Amino acid sequence: MNVLSQIQVDLNAVKRNYLTIKSRLPYEVKIMAVVKNDAYGHGLTEVSKALFSSGCRAFVVANVDEGLALKSCGINADVLVLGYTPADRLLDVYSNGLTQSVLSPEYARILTDSGLKLKVHVAIDTGMNRVGLDADNTLKCINDIKDFAKHLEVEGVFTHLCVADDPMQRSFTVGQIDRFRRVVEGLGDLNLKYIHCMNSAGALTLPPFGNAVRLGIVLYGLKPNAHIVLPPNILPAMTWKTSVCMVKTVKKGESVGYGRTFIAEKDTRIATVCVGYGDGYPRALSSVGQAVVNGKRAKIVGRVCMNHFMLDVTDIPFVTQGDAVTLIGDGLTADELADKTGSIGYEMVCNAKGVVKVKT
Ligand SMILES: *Cc1c(COP(=O)(O)O)cnc(C)c1O
Numbered sequence: 001m002n003v004l005s006q007i008q009v010d011l012n013a014v015k016r017n018y019l020t021i022k023s024r025l026p027y028e029v030k031i032m033a034v035v036k037n038d039a040y041g042h043g044l045t046e047v048s049k050a051l052f053s054s055g056c057r058a059f060v061v062a063n064v065d066e067g068l069a070l071k072s073c074g075i076n077a078d079v080l081v082l083g084y085t086p087a088d089r090l091l092d093v094y095s096n097g098l099t100q101s102v103l104s105p106e107y108a109r110i111l112t113d114s115g116l117k118l119k120v121h122v123a124i125d126t127g128m129n130r131v132g133l134d135a136d137n138t139l140k141c142i143n144d145i146k147d148f149a150k151h152l153e154v155e156g157v158f159t160h161l162c163v164a165d166d167p168m169q170r171s172f173t174v175g176q177i178d179r180f181r182r183v184v185e186g187l188g189d190l191n192l193k194y195i196h197c198m199n200s201a202g203a204l205t206l207p208p209f210g211n212a213v214r215l216g217i218v219l220y221g222l223k224p225n226a227h228i229v230l231p232p233n234i235l236p237a238m239t240w241k242t243s244v245c246m247v248k249t250v251k252k253g254e255s256v257g258y259g260r261t262f263i264a265e266k267d268t269r270i271a272t273v274c275v276g277y278g279d280g281y282p283r284a285l286s287s288v289g290q291a292v293v294n295g296k297r298a299k300i301v302g303r304v305c306m307n308h309f310m311l312d313v314t315d316i317p318f319v320t321q322g323d324a325v326t327l328i329g330d331g332l333t334a335d336e337l338a339d340k341t342g343s344i345g346y347e348m349v350c351n352a353k354g355v356v357k358v359k360t
Contacts, residue, residue, distance in 0.1 A: 002307070004274035005354030006241045008329075009042045011050040012360070013237040017219050018054050020233045021203065029208055032196060034216030035070070036062035036082060041349040042220055042238055045073040046358045051219070052077060058194070060214055064089050067098040078194075080121055080156075090114045099155060103131040105144055112151040121156035121194060122148065124183050126176040128162040135159070135179040142186035149190060156194030157184060158214070165201035165225035173202070177209050184210070200224045204231075222345040223335045239329030240352050242275040244293070245308070247319055256310050257302025261287060269314040270301065273325045278306040280351035281327065284341035285309075292326040293319055328352070 022031055033056050039047035048059055048070055057077045061067045064085045071079065080099045085092075087110050093100050094116040102108045102122040111118055122145050125132030133141045148154055159180040163169040180197050195210035201224035203213040217224055221236035250270050256262040271293065277283040281304060289300040291311055298311040313319040328334050334345035 001355060002275065002279050002353070003355055004242050004245075005279045005352075007041075007352055007354040007356045008239040008241070008359055009046065009356060010235075010237045010239070010359045011046060013221055013235045014042070014047055014050050014219055015054045017221050017234050017237070018051055018056060018215075020231060021215060021218055022055075024231065025203065025213065026208060028211060030058055030194070030212040031056055032058040032060050032078075032080065032194070032212050032214045033219060034060040034199075034214050036060060036066065036216070037350050038066075040216060040220050040346060041352050043356050043358060044069055046356075047219075047237075048075055049073065050360075058212065060216075064092055064098065068092060068096055071096045071098070078155075080194075087114060090116055090118065094118055101131070101158075102133075102148060102152075105133060108144070108148050108152070112148070117151070117153055119153045119155050120148065121158055121196075122154060124157055124159040124180055126159040126161075126179040126197075127172065128160050128176075130160065132159065135183055138179070138182045138186065141183050145183075145187060146190070154190055154192070156192055156196065156212075157187065158194070158196045158210075161197060161199060161202050164199060164206065165228060167205070173206065177206075181209065201228060204228060217346055220349065222333070222349065225344075226335055226339045236328070236333055238334070238349050238352070240327040240354065241329065242273050242325050242327060242354075244271045244319060244321055244323045244325055245274045246272045246321055247313065248272075255302070257286075258305065259303055262302040262310075267314075268301075268312055269316075269319070271298070271311045271313045271319050271323075271325070272308050273311060274308065275325075275327060275354075276305045276307040276309055280353040281309070282337075282341060282343065282348060282351070284343065285337060288340045289337055290332060292330040292332050293323060295330065297332070 033051045038044045060080045063083045067079045099119040123132035126135045194212045196212040198213040200218035283304045286303040296316045334348040338348045
């Protein structure tokens with residue numbers, strides 16, 4: 001681990017973000033906190049405990065091991081495993097009280113063949129074509145789910161919106177919700193505890209449907225899409241810092257870094273910093289990224305290396321070896337940086353590696 005790559009997670013921001021969104025939703029709508037991928041790089045157990053203490057009683061993880069980690073840190077809540085659990089791990093799902101997603105009719109057979117009365121939520125595919133039962137065939141979909149309920153404990157159904165963040169494609173999203181609604185209407189007698197279709201973008205911009213929402217990115221204070229305006233009080237939870245390891249003046253005409261992609265047009269002060277793509281800092285930010293040094297923005301010059309990159313600090317006086325460099329934070333968001341490379345804040349925070357410290 002690179003001790004000079006330091007990630008600080010503000011758990012009060014996570015809690016505040018949760019409570020802010022909660023207060024905007026109808027009282028009866030449950031928030032399922034999406035804490036997959038180590039809580040989007042923020043630390044699975046710390047974030048989940050903070051949310052649990054704020055009243056959250058439903059969590060969503062990517063795989064069975066994340067589910068076990070939650071249960072073993074004392075989180076007494078519903079935990080939905082979104083991804084595929086292989087047959088030889090289904091006993092872990094069952095004996096730890098996790099809830100498994102049903103990804104397809106074929107997968108439902110694997111689940112029933114286990115002989116375990118597993119708690120499940122059935123995924124309905126309303127147009128994303130990733131996982132789920134085909135909602136276009138409404139009747140078959142309804143009958144399949146009723147059939148699963150003979151062998152499995154069907155506690156929920158859900159679908160996933162693939163363009164909820166794009167107002168230009170609103171009619172597609174409305175169509176997805178309609179297809180989902182038709183399936184849900186056929187399942188009245190199952191008394192489902194969880195009916196959910198909204199991700200952060202949906203919950204922020206659409207009228208609610210169902211009795212639960214699955215919120216990920218907004219809990220971490222980032223935007224589902226660069227164009228969505230977050231409510232006030234939603235603040236990023238992650239700060240990522242490193243240090244300057246060397247400062248030097250590069251003469252006019254000299255180059256910086258691999259590929260010599262930067263040639264100094266004038267004498268330039270260069271600060272080399274102690275994080276690179278090996279720490280999950282995007283190499284795509286070569287020549288286009290920025291970082292904050294002594295409260296001021298500095299531009300990345302040349303290519304991001306595995307363990308370093310270089311900043312132009314000509315206009316920032318008194319930068320010296322050991323100074324702190326903010327990669328994310330101090331007004332510079334993962335969303336802003338990711339947008340420069342056609343990526344999303346999600347990817348940047350998920351990939352950030354370093355020593356994680358939580359601030360409570
Ligand atoms: C990741 C994920 C979410 C959360 O999406 P956000 O945009 O982070 O709110 C919700 N549902 C499913 C199925 C997901 O995979």
